[in-house]
Amino acid sequence: MDPTELTRSEQVRCDSCCRNTPGYDIVNYGSIERGYRQLCSRCFNAEVAKLAGLEQFENVNLDPVIVADCAGEPHEFHFRTRLFGTGVALDAFELRGGSPAGYQFQIAGAPGEDLLQLLGQLIKKIRRALSVKNLIDGEHGLRIADRQIVQGRIAWDDDQDGRLPLFIIDGREISWDEFGRMLMSFEGSQFRLTLGDRSEEL
Ligand SMILES: [Zn+2]
Incomplete structure (x- = not known):
């Protein structure tokens, strides 16, 4: 538990x-x-x-x-x-x-x-x-804000039966697909993924 x-x-x-x-x-x-x-x-x-x-x-x-x-x-x-x-x-x-x-x-x-x-x-x-927005509403839908750092939380997605995560970013629900689409505007870029406990400050 x-x-x-x-x-x-x-x-x-x-x-x-x-x-x-x-x-x-x-x-x-x-x-x-x-x-x-x-x-x-x-x-x-x-x-x-x-x-x-x-x-x-x-x-x-x-x-x-x-x-x-x-x-x-x-x-x-x-x-x-x-x-x-x-x-x-x-x-x-x-x-x-x-x-x-x-x-x-x-x-x-x-x-x-x-x-x-x-x-x-x-x-x-x-x-x-x-005090910061990780995502902003752009011309073509949501996109990653210019500072190019995204912080959020990994949650359970009922629609995916737990196979794929639901992200909670800026307090809103973002599906794996939607997040993937946002990442594709950075095709060829590097990325770094850091995970932390809920009480940790990342
Ligand atoms: Zn009681």
Whole structure:
């Protein structure tokens, strides 16, 4: 299980506090032998904090924040905190139709770290990312911006059944085909591909 994975939108009842919770805020917690429980992030974090002896861990409910991109377009970010033994991950994501979609960011810290301080760092990271456009609308459709660096995220493409990636670039979904077409205007050029964890700064 990847405890930091952001999943779908359907409402799930938390087995601990019984609150109906969006699917992306639910963790399957347990083991094959003992069975699994579906816990909301708050209850999951409380369990992990107890097991790891982190009684001082405080769940903070973080309100959504709006950040404008360099074109002045507003983006509303929602937050999720997930504690695991060795750290805490703070996710920021946009929602479309109740599901995480578009821009997503993550920052990781030590379990005892001040969440509001982490939030501050995460918002800085969001601002940095939103201050540039990797792709621009050209005469012949989307094209790679002049700085010739593209940063984004690799996502699951339902249409491709997972065989080919869907790219999330500038918070928009770009198919493998569409990205390939954009690259073909650089035929003969070199390229460099760097991969990194969601919380890393590339
Ligand atoms: Zn709960």
